[in-house]
Amino acid sequence: MRRAILLLAPSLAVLIGIFAIPVLLLFVVSFWSVKSFRLQPDFSLAAWHRFFTVYGDLTLYTLAVGLAVGLFCTLLGFVFAYAARFKAGRFGDLLLVATLITLFGGYLVKIYAWKSILGADGLLNQALMGIGLTSQPLAFLIYSRGAVIIALVHFLLPFAILPIYASLRNVSETTIEAARDLGASASQVLMRVIVPQCLSGLFSAFAFCFLLAAGDYVTPMLLGGTSGSMLGQFVLLEFSTNFNWPAGSAMSFGLLFVCLLVIGALAAAGSRLMRRGEGAAS
């Protein structure tokens, strides 16, 4: 037991010193005040008030982008993981490798690539003009919410595929064949045999992509323009340009709490749905 504690000590020290304490301190700072660019310990709700009044709408937009990215990633991730697990045969492993190697590679490069594809003189516009679909470059391809969503889905998709694939690996072919032998249609097999068995994978994929998408600021900064801005950019603005650390802190935690509420509500709704489904089946 003592050895276990000793062995856990280094990683826990990093977790507590570089994460738990700083995050708690950041939360405390959201109640501090700023007077002539100087941060002062205080118990003020000004920063939180600013979050709800000034940034309320932007928070909702940010959540909408996060939800869209989370849903697309989960759906596409399921299709890809399903293909890799059941349809790709011996290429399944290769598909997984393609997913894994892009996991930790090229966050900035991916965003930059989309800028080059969607830009006014980018590849997509060149192609569309080349085949004569449009005579002018389409300006709305970049600097819009759509561009932000596409780039975020591209970046986060591997993170969605892995947990879904892991849970699909536990779905055995035997139960699928049994369902088929008993006369289930393809869609019944999918919805009543496969999906219920990988719900936890689907849920963690969604929660992760939703959280990271809602908290991103780099993608909207490069691809969002004015119509696609997200809250993270303004956290950065309050923090570095305005030196208003309390506001930046309240916005970070505000967004985080709202995101956790959304995830919690979805989890509750999902488990209720599951229970009702079980009730109907029995």
Place this chain on the structure above:
Amino acid sequence: MIWRLVIALFLLFMLGPILLVVLFSFGSNALIGFPMGGLTLDWYTKLAQDTGFHSAFWASFIVALATATLATITGTCAALALTKAAPKLVRSALAALSLPVLLPPLVVAIAIVVLFVRGLGLGLGLPVVILGHILVAQPFVILIVMARLARFDQATVDAARDLGATHWQAFRLVTLPQIASALIGAALVSAAISLDDFIIASFTIGGGNTISTFVWGKMRTTLDPSINAIATILLVLTVGLSALALRVSKYKG
């Protein structure tokens, strides 16, 4: 048949944009767009002479090396402790240690800055970047090493202990050689995570650049054509390390 098309489309979507950047880093035309011009290595030779890139490269090298070494140590220790622990403790410890990866990196980065600048009155710099990277890399080390330890024959360690080996001797002579490939894989993944991180580095570095923040500078300010070449270098480093890690550790999900 239709599934082949679906898979092809997925691979095009996932890998296509990245491959475009690589392709155009060898084109003589400055920007991404057709025609790409003749093949050239000009952008790479230009980078080789850029002192700003040199210092960014070495900063990234130091940070990645330190992160890989230290995160592999902290993560492996934790994995060793957790393989023998009660399942309930394992779940809560893993959840706690993974928390930094689940929060937006922006929040983690800002929190670290607040602690070091306001809380401790210390400056920022490469040591702070390294600490931040250890924080996000160690959960992945734990996962990889625990996956290896799950297939590990504990009897060999027990035999060594029965024959009079100390804990440390048993670890160094019996456990370590068997899990070495997983440790190398975990270290490579940690290095890839460190090299790829932009957000934590940009907040905590204070002055100077890593490769990521150097790329960001080019992305934001100029239409510098050498950006395709730097992006390609960054990509080759991170993806290459990940691929190598997969091969070495035979890790599968």
